[in-house]
Amino acid sequence: MRVVALPASQEVLNSFRAGEIVLLSGFVATARDAAHSLMLETGQIPFNITSMPVFYTGPSPAPPGRVIGSCGPTTSARMEPFIPELLSLGMKIVIGKGDMSTKTRQLFQKHGAVYLAATGGAGALASTKIKSKTTVAWEFLGPEAVSILELDEFPVFVAWDLHNGSIYQGVYNDTE
């Protein structure tokens, strides 16, 4: 398993292969449904979208003495309506779970972006791979607020690579 420092160069993203596990170290931004809706409504993106992966998660509260609570991925397909605009603004890495449509996959390819899957339901393990958390926007959203997380060898699977490879080969039913 290789460790990938963030931000990752295009060359590194090109080297990813679907099904491979990579360990991410560096900064990512959390955003899920409500934050995406606010980002597009206000035109304000409270983090550097070209250098930071967007991690679809809403962590549980941090118990005393811990940086963050449980912090696994949420279902990516719900964020699909927001993806085209964010890709055009330079988003290069998405971390989430579950397959998305072929149309979205083609857009990722076009923009040289990769989709990484964290293990769904494994939020306690994920929590131990996070060194810091800073909330940067919309704190009133509670677990849906936007935070910057510093990852330390955080395990993810390459779900969609830039060579037409998908870990979900034949899973997604586009007619659904």
Added chain:
Amino acid sequence: MRENIKLISGEEISSAVAGLYATACIGPHCGVEERLEEILSEEGPGPGREALRIEIENLKIAGKLGLPICQDTGTAIVFVQLGNMICISDSSLSDAVNEGISRACAEAYLRPSQVFPPIGARKNTMNNTPAIVHIDHVFGNELKLSVLAKGAGSENVSRSVMLSPLAGEQGIAEFAETCVRAGASKSCPPLIVGIGVGGNLETSAILAKKALFRKLGIQSDVPELRELELRITERLNATGLGPQGFGGKTTVMETRILQTACHMASLPVTVSIECHAHRTASCVL
């Protein structure tokens, strides 16, 4: 007769529910880890197998650190078997249950995920209430509480359908496969598939949910349903979707079917999908 009546306070119920909900979310769990270990031993190499390893390690870490297994500590679903000789002295049952959920959310650092109103503002209630409470009235002087922390990833891919009455086993199995194919990668397999058959729209859904409370490894006590459960599990695993939808032998740990009578013109079916973490706990007061 009167001396058989058992008084239970709202506080006893709240305190029990708070403990059950926190245990369901954090662990320890009866049997899930062992079952995943068995599945791992049969799984071939590949990302599905690696995902299973992570799922198992996560269960251990959650217990060790007292962290929720999954950040989505779910909607709290509480099934209550309420004996006819139980008298709750100073609270309504649902108020007592909600007080317990709210307490666990604060004290065990569980995530508040309920929003209201569902259309428009969708403001977080910040204590994960309201819980969803189902009550069965039974004979006796016991009150049984069963709690399921049900995440949205698996709930969102659950479905109901009104099949043609003669669609039968084939129709039910096909519908289950449609749900699992469309939803597996979003619902964190290996899954438990609860199927409610009969009644009407809402009873089939409640039966499917209730099926998720059956203990792991216990098959239906109806011989025909036991056979059907095994056939459906086999069919769903033949999809090869695998752990996390990354490919593999085991997409589904178990299928569980509950049935009831229905109108001669109907065959209501609900498929309730449950993730691998399967967070349940129960007790009797």
